[in-house]
Amino acid sequence: MYDHDDILNKLNHNISLGEKIRFLHGALAERFPSIDRISAAIYDPKSDILKTFVHSSGGDDPLSHYQASLAESRALREILEKGRPRVVNDLAIFAAGGHAHTLQIRTQGYRSSYTMPMFLNGVFFGFIFFNSYTKDPFTNDSLHYLDLFGHLISLIIINEVSSIQTLLAAVKTARDVTHHRDVETGAHLDRMSRFAQLIAREMADKYQFTDDYIEHVFLFAPLHDIGKIGIPDSILLKPGKLTEQEFMNMQQHVVKGRRIIDEMLENFGFDSIQHVDILRNIATYHHEAVNGSGYPQGLEGVAIPIEARIVAVADVFDALTSRRPYKEPWSNEDAFTTLRRLAGVSLDRECVDALECHRPEVEAIQARFQEDQIG
Ligand code: C2E
Ligand code: SIN
Ligand code: SIN
Ligand code: FE
Ligand code: FE
Numbered sequence: 001m002y003d004h005d006d007i008l009n010k011l012n013h014n015i016s017l018g019e020k021i022r023f024l025h026g027a028l029a030e031r032f033p034s035i036d037r038i039s040a041a042i043y044d045p046k047s048d049i050l051k052t053f054v055h056s057s058g059g060d061d062p063l064s065h066y067q068a069s070l071a072e073s074r075a076l077r078e079i080l081e082k083g084r085p086r087v088v089n090d091l092a093i094f095a096a097g098g099h100a101h102t103l104q105i106r107t108q109g110y111r112s113s114y115t116m117p118m119f120l121n122g123v124f125f126g127f128i129f130f131n132s133y134t135k136d137p138f139t140n141d142s143l144h145y146l147d148l149f150g151h152l153i154s155l156i157i158i159n160e161v162s163s164i165q166t167l168l169a170a171v172k173t174a175r176d177v178t179h180h181r182d183v184e185t186g187a188h189l190d191r192m193s194r195f196a197q198l199i200a201r202e203m204a205d206k207y208q209f210t211d212d213y214i215e216h217v218f219l220f221a222p223l224h225d226i227g228k229i230g231i232p233d234s235i236l237l238k239p240g241k242l243t244e245q246e247f248m249n250m251q252q253h254v255v256k257g258r259r260i261i262d263e264m265l266e267n268f269g270f271d272s273i274q275h276v277d278i279l280r281n282i283a284t285y286h287h288e289a290v291n292g293s294g295y296p297q298g299l300e301g302v303a304i305p306i307e308a309r310i311v312a313v314a315d316v317f318d319a320l321t322s323r324r325p326y327k328e329p330w331s332n333e334d335a336f337t338t339l340r341r342l343a344g345v346s347l348d349r350e351c352v353d354a355l356e357c358h359r360p361e362v363e364a365i366q367a368r369f370q371e372d373q374i375g
Contacts, residue, residue, distance in 0.1 A: 227257025289346035
């Protein structure tokens with residue numbers, strides 16, 4: 001008998017994605033101590049944007065809350081076109097120029113990088129970066145291990161992301177078989193989830209949001225109104241103002257949503273999805289008001305989970321600027337005026353400010369995701 005402990009045993013536990021990556025980093029560093037940072041960025045094909053997702057590094061992460069268009073990164077595009085990872089044993093070769101993120105990596109003192117593209121069934125979905133403070137750490141021996149670790153990390157990320165995608169697909173189907181889609185279009189969900197992401201990124205430093213957290217707010221935001229599939233069409237599609245009775249019925253969408261989510265998580269057996277509380281909180285509390293006048297519980301201020309306060313602002317802004325069976329779209333100007341009026345009353349003031357200080361990005365999102373496009 002030979003006594004041996006599985007060195008990756010911790011991966012069997014229900015720990016967060018970030019913890020898994022940090023743990024793997026530790027295991028890798030035992031053998032290759034010169035690997036000082038591992039990070040992963042995932043790709044959103046709809047907007048051609050690459051976003052940092054998880055990382056493991058001591059100290060500050062130079063690329064936290066970072067996103068860039070893939071089209072703008074020549075070096076990363078080249079990796080994709082070749083379909084092969086890239087070894088840069090000395091980042092000084094980019095001394096003269098290079099992309100902004102490479103510059104940030106260098107400013108932080110990293111000297112070298114190994115970049116692996118991640119694929120799922122042949123479809124590109126992101127990159128893994130290994131960085132070192134030393135130059136020339138990458139040898140055949142270390143690269144062999146980095147490839148193994150890279151694929152392991154990629155599988156762990158796929159497991160997480162594809163569970164969420166399955167969940168979203170199930171919800172889309174539910175939306176399509178009910179008349180819910182007549183009210184809230186795919187474009188509304190594309191926009192409001194990106195508004196929520198903008199707000200979360202803006203508030204990230206103060207609230208210490210991780211990229212992983214921000215990404216989950218973005219992924220889960222489109223499910224905020226899932227409970228509307230349980231509301232009768234006569235109310236949901238009513239062209240005019242709701243009666244008091246009808247509005248009370250309508251308000252049930254938040255508790256119905258919570259129930260649907262709990263059932264789906266159970267039926268699909270999605271124990272592996274991290275941060276499901278973000279999803280539950282968004283569905284349950286996105287109509288709470290900071291002065292306590294909201295529903296379903298009348299929670300006040302910081303008692304309302306922050307992800308729900310973020311999504312509330314994103315949702316109301318997009319509801320105001322969109323056509324609804326009961327209203328015409330408002331201008332951005334009017335919508336922001338109303339948001340400012342609601343700040344501190346129903347909406348969280350910091351979330352409102354965070355959205356308003358990104359008006360150019362808000363307009364870019366509106367231009368990209370227009371109503372007449374198939375959502
Ligand atoms: P929704 O259309 O997605 O609107 C989401 C939230 O945006 C609303 O939550 C409200 O906070 C805000 N909002 C939307 N339109 C306006 C507006 O014209 N003025 C102001 N100040 N705020 C607006 P709320 O009020 O809890 O409503 C929840 C859902 O109930 C709405 O979701 C919509 O589906 C339905 N609803 C609300 N009022 C009416 C109505 O008069 N007629 C119909 N048919 N449905 C309504
Ligand atoms: C770029 O990213 O566009 C060029 C510099 C680099 O990242 O290697
Ligand atoms: C790059 O190498 O172009 C991306 C920067 C990084 O290594 O994180
Ligand atoms: Fe709602
Ligand atoms: Fe909505």
